[in-house]
Amino acid sequence: MSIAPEWYLALAAGLFTMGAIGLLIRRNVLVMFMCVELMLNAVNLTFVTFARTLDDINGQVAVFFVLVVAAAEVVVGLGIIVAIFRRRADATADDLHLLKG
Amino acid sequence: METLDLSFLVPLFPLLGFAALVVAGRKLGDPLAGWLATAAVGVSFVTSVGMFFALLQLHGEDRHFTVELFDWVVVGGLDVSASLLIDPLSITMALFVTGVGTLIHLYSIGYMHGDERFSKFFLYLNLFTFSMLVLVLADNFLLAFLGWEGVGACSYFLISFWFTRESAAAAGKKAFVTNRIGDFGFMIGMFLLFSAVGSLTYAEAFEGIERVSAYTASAIVLLFFVGAAGKSAQLPLFVWLPDAMEGPTPVSALIHAATMVTAGVYLLCRIAPILDAADPAALTVIAAVGALTALFAATVACAQDDIKKVLAYSTVSQLGYMVLAVGSGAYVAAIFHMVTHAFFKALLFLGSGSVIHGMHDEQDMKRMGALRKWMPITWATFMIGWLAISGVPPFAGFWSKDEVLLGAWLDNKLLWGVGILTALLTAYYMSRQVFLVFYGAERWRSPAEAGVADKPELTDPEPVAEAAAHADASGSHGDGHSGADPHGSPWVMTVPLVILAGLAMVAGVLNLPFTKGTMYLEHWLEPSFGEALHPHSVPGSEKLVLALIATAAALVGIALAYATWFRRQPSRNSGLEPGVLKRAWGLDALYGAAVNGPGRLVSNWLAFVFDRRVIDGAVNGVGGLVRGGGGQLRRVQTGYVRSYALGVAGGVVLLLLVVVGRVIS
Numbered sequence: 001m002s003i004a005p006e007w008y009l010a011l012a013a014g015l016f017t018m019g020a021i022g023l024l025i026r027r028n029v030l031v032m033f034m035c036v037e038l039m040l041n042a043v044n045l046t047f048v049t050f051a052r053t054l055d056d057i058n059g060q061v062a063v064f065f066v067l068v069v070a071a072a073e074v075v076v077g078l079g080i081i082v083a084i085f086r087r088r089a090d091a092t093a094d095d096l097h098l099l100k101g
Numbered sequence: 102m103e104t105l106d107l108s109f110l111v112p113l114f115p116l117l118g119f120a121a122l123v124v125a126g127r128k129l130g131d132p133l134a135g136w137l138a139t140a141a142v143g144v145s146f147v148t149s150v151g152m153f154f155a156l157l158q159l160h161g162e163d164r165h166f167t168v169e170l171f172d173w174v175v176v177g178g179l180d181v182s183a184s185l186l187i188d189p190l191s192i193t194m195a196l197f198v199t200g201v202g203t204l205i206h207l208y209s210i211g212y213m214h215g216d217e218r219f220s221k222f223f224l225y226l227n228l229f230t231f232s233m234l235v236l237v238l239a240d241n242f243l244l245a246f247l248g249w250e251g252v253g254a255c256s257y258f259l260i261s262f263w264f265t266r267e268s269a270a271a272a273g274k275k276a277f278v279t280n281r282i283g284d285f286g287f288m289i290g291m292f293l294l295f296s297a298v299g300s301l302t303y304a305e306a307f308e309g310i311e312r313v314s315a316y317t318a319s320a321i322v323l324l325f326f327v328g329a330a331g332k333s334a335q336l337p338l339f340v341w342l343p344d345a346m347e348g349p350t351p352v353s354a355l356i357h358a359a360t361m362v363t364a365g366v367y368l369l370c371r372i373a374p375i376l377d378a379a380d381p382a383a384l385t386v387i388a389a390v391g392a393l394t395a396l397f398a399a400t401v402a403c404a405q406d407d408i409k410k411v412l413a414y415s416t417v418s419q420l421g422y423m424v425l426a427v428g429s430g431a432y433v434a435a436i437f438h439m440v441t442h443a444f445f446k447a448l449l450f451l452g453s454g455s456v457i458h459g460m461h462d463e464q465d466m467k468r469m470g471a472l473r474k475w476m477p478i479t480w481a482t483f484m485i486g487w488l489a490i491s492g493v494p495p496f497a498g499f500w501s502k503d504e505v506l507l508g509a510w511l512d513n514k515l516l517w518g519v520g521i522l523t524a525l526l527t528a529y530y531m532s533r534q535v536f537l538v539f540y541g542a543e544r545w546r547s548p549a550e551a552g553v554a555d556k557p558e559l560t561d562p563e564p565v566a567e568a569a570a571h572a573d574a575s576g577s578h579g580d581g582h583s584g585a586d587p588h589g590s591p592w593v594m595t596v597p598l599v600i601l602a603g604l605a606m607v608a609g610v611l612n613l614p615f616t617k618g619t620m621y622l623e624h625w626l627e628p629s630f631g632e633a634l635h636p637h638s639v640p641g642s643e644k645l646v647l648a649l650i651a652t653a654a655a656l657v658g659i660a661l662a663y664a665t666w667f668r669r670q671p672s673r674n675s676g677l678e679p680g681v682l683k684r685a686w687g688l689d690a691l692y693g694a695a696v697n698g699p700g701r702l703v704s705n706w707l708a709f710v711f712d713r714r715v716i717d718g719a720v721n722g723v724g725g726l727v728r729g730g731g732g733q734l735r736r737v738q739t740g741y742v743r744s745y746a747l748g749v750a751g752g753v754v755l756l757l758l759v760v761v762g763r764v765i766s
């Protein structure tokens with residue numbers, strides 16, 4: 001038997017919310033980064049769900065695009081984070097506010 | 102026709118002279134630069150004579166020729182080309198501008214000899230002649246306005262030619278600012294004409310004006326009259342002309358007596374068809390202003406001590422005559438008087454320059470006297486000028502003034518009376534001048550004799566530059582007299598005097614009122630004025646009586662002056678010279694007070710309150726608003742990633758709400 005798509009959607013919504021809240025309240029750059037990944041994957045889950053429900057392959061294609069973009073983003077993001085930690089040991093996101101107006 | 106196509110050469114030669122002096126003036130120096138400038142204007146005069154004969158070969162009605170040079174301003178409905186209009190009126194003006202101009206250029210070579218900026222002076226004179234020719238030869242209002250402003254600018258340069266002297270610089274500024282008021286009249290008149298008629302060409306404007314209501318035409322006429330009043334020194338804008346005497350004397354003769362100041366009268370004659378279309382009341386205003394100016398300036402001239410100031414007020418007065426003639430519809434008389442006045446007034450000014458030159462830069466008539474022995478040529482020519490301006494037959498001034506007065510008689514008897522009174526005063530103040538300068542005791546020998554030792558200096562001392570210039574000249578013309586004695590002038594100065602004297606004597610033959618056949622000028626100018634010229638037939642006896650009255654007025658004036666000034670030791674501040682007249686009825690002081698008092702208040706308010714608070718306030722306010730707003734908005738940029746993320750999240754929520762709301766409703 002198959003699980004009803006509502007469950008998947010509820011799970012995706014839950015994951016997304018966790019990611020969003022995590023991004024907003026955490027200060028650790030790495031954790032915030034993981035939260036972004038969490039949100040991306042929550043969206044991926046909705047895409048797949050709807051692709052199955054609506055029997056439309058485009059949803060799964062979109063997921064691949066998201067994965068590719070996420071991979072590229074990880075490379076750039078981790079590169080930035082490594083560069084930051086090279087200069088200072090205990091940087092939180094709030095310490096990095098050089099662009100303050 | 103081909104000859105007339107060459108008429109662009111008339112203004113071209115002075116322009117070339119100007120350009121040559123700009124490039125090589127300093128190198129040519131004294132006196133070559135003067136000769137070059139004189140030649141430029143002289144050739145221009147010869148060309149004008151050629152154009153005159155070419156025009157003479159056409160029949161009366163065909164004497165109207167346009168030479169298109171190039172498209173000048175083409176914007177929307179406005180299409181103005183730089184074209185010259187060759188017709189009897191413009192050629193008459195060109196002839197006397199270049200003719201008198203040549204003589205005055207020649208005279209200036211002697212007068213300006215030794216001046217540091219000798220070539221610069223002739224550069225300005227040539228530029229002036231060019232501008233004046235553009236003004237009179239233009240076939241549309243805009244090109245005429247170009248010349249109008251050009252002569253104004255040259256007038257400014259030349260009045261303050263000796264700009265190191267405070268009074269000369271101030272006089273230049275005064276002339277410029279006063280003329281500006283008139284220029285606004287010209288401009289607004291031009292705008293109104295364009296909006297009413299749709300063209301700025303004379304021919305099209307005159308055609309179109311017939312479709313315009315009399316009120317609009319009157320408004321146009323009065324606006325142009327404001328311009329003319331500024332240029333031709335009419336009440337209430339005359340104040341700059343007496344001060345303009347700060348310039349070198351040849352400038353006073355050329356610009357402020359013979360040519361530029363007549364530009365206003367010329368303009369009014371040029372637009373005679375518009376005057377004809379206007380309400381008669383507008384013409385009455387013009388005539389009244391002219392008559393009043395003539396009388397006013399004549400009274401002031403009776404009490405001046407400065408030899409040039411007398412002539413300056415006399416010029417204002419004579420210009421008043423011309424304006425009176427225009428306002429009376431006697432355009433030919435106006436032009437006639439303009440031409441004869443150019444001759445005798447240029448003569449008088451050059452004669453006074455010769456006197457000033459010979460007297461080592463003395464301008465106070467009360468320090469002169471008995472000069473006829475010392476400078477016989479100047480004396481003889483000055484006498485002719487005196488008789489001409491006084492209106493003694495058969496000199497030129499008599500005939501032209503008679504024409505003006507006849508025009509006034511036919512139009513308005515009251516204004517005619519004012520004209521006659523002015524004629525009497527004219528004869529009086531000119532005789533007073535002649536007696537003071539050329540007769541009586543040799544008062545320059547001891548100032549105490551003239552009773553002036555204890556009185557303050559009334560005239561401005563001539564500038565050091567000129568004094569230095571003339572010290573040189575007086576050295577070479579000393580001919581045995583002691584340094585303080587007057588001396589004669591070099592030939593370049595006396596030859597123009599003699600020629601002008603000849604013209605002042607015989608110029609009356611241009612328009613003798615005996616029969617239709619002898620009124621050459623009227624016959625010649627007729628095509629230019631067309632229907633605006635209303636022919637009149639006055640019985641010969643009436644003309645004769647009017648002429649006799651005018652002559653009697655002149656003789657009475659001379660007799661009065663003889664009784665009061667001849668052989669009498671002149672004193673200052675006698676009853677004959679009321680202070681109120683010396684001060685020009687206080688008008689100058691009144692203007693000064695108006696400008697200095699309320700004018701200054703208004704200007705201060707505008708500068709320090711309105712400009713600072715409202716204009717600057719608006720500009721600074723916009724700046725402050727942006728600055729303040731930016732200062733507040735920059736707080737949004739916290740630099741914290743979480744607050745940006747919150748912004749993004751909030752935005753998404755908002756968008757979702759909108760989308761969901763739409764789907765539901």
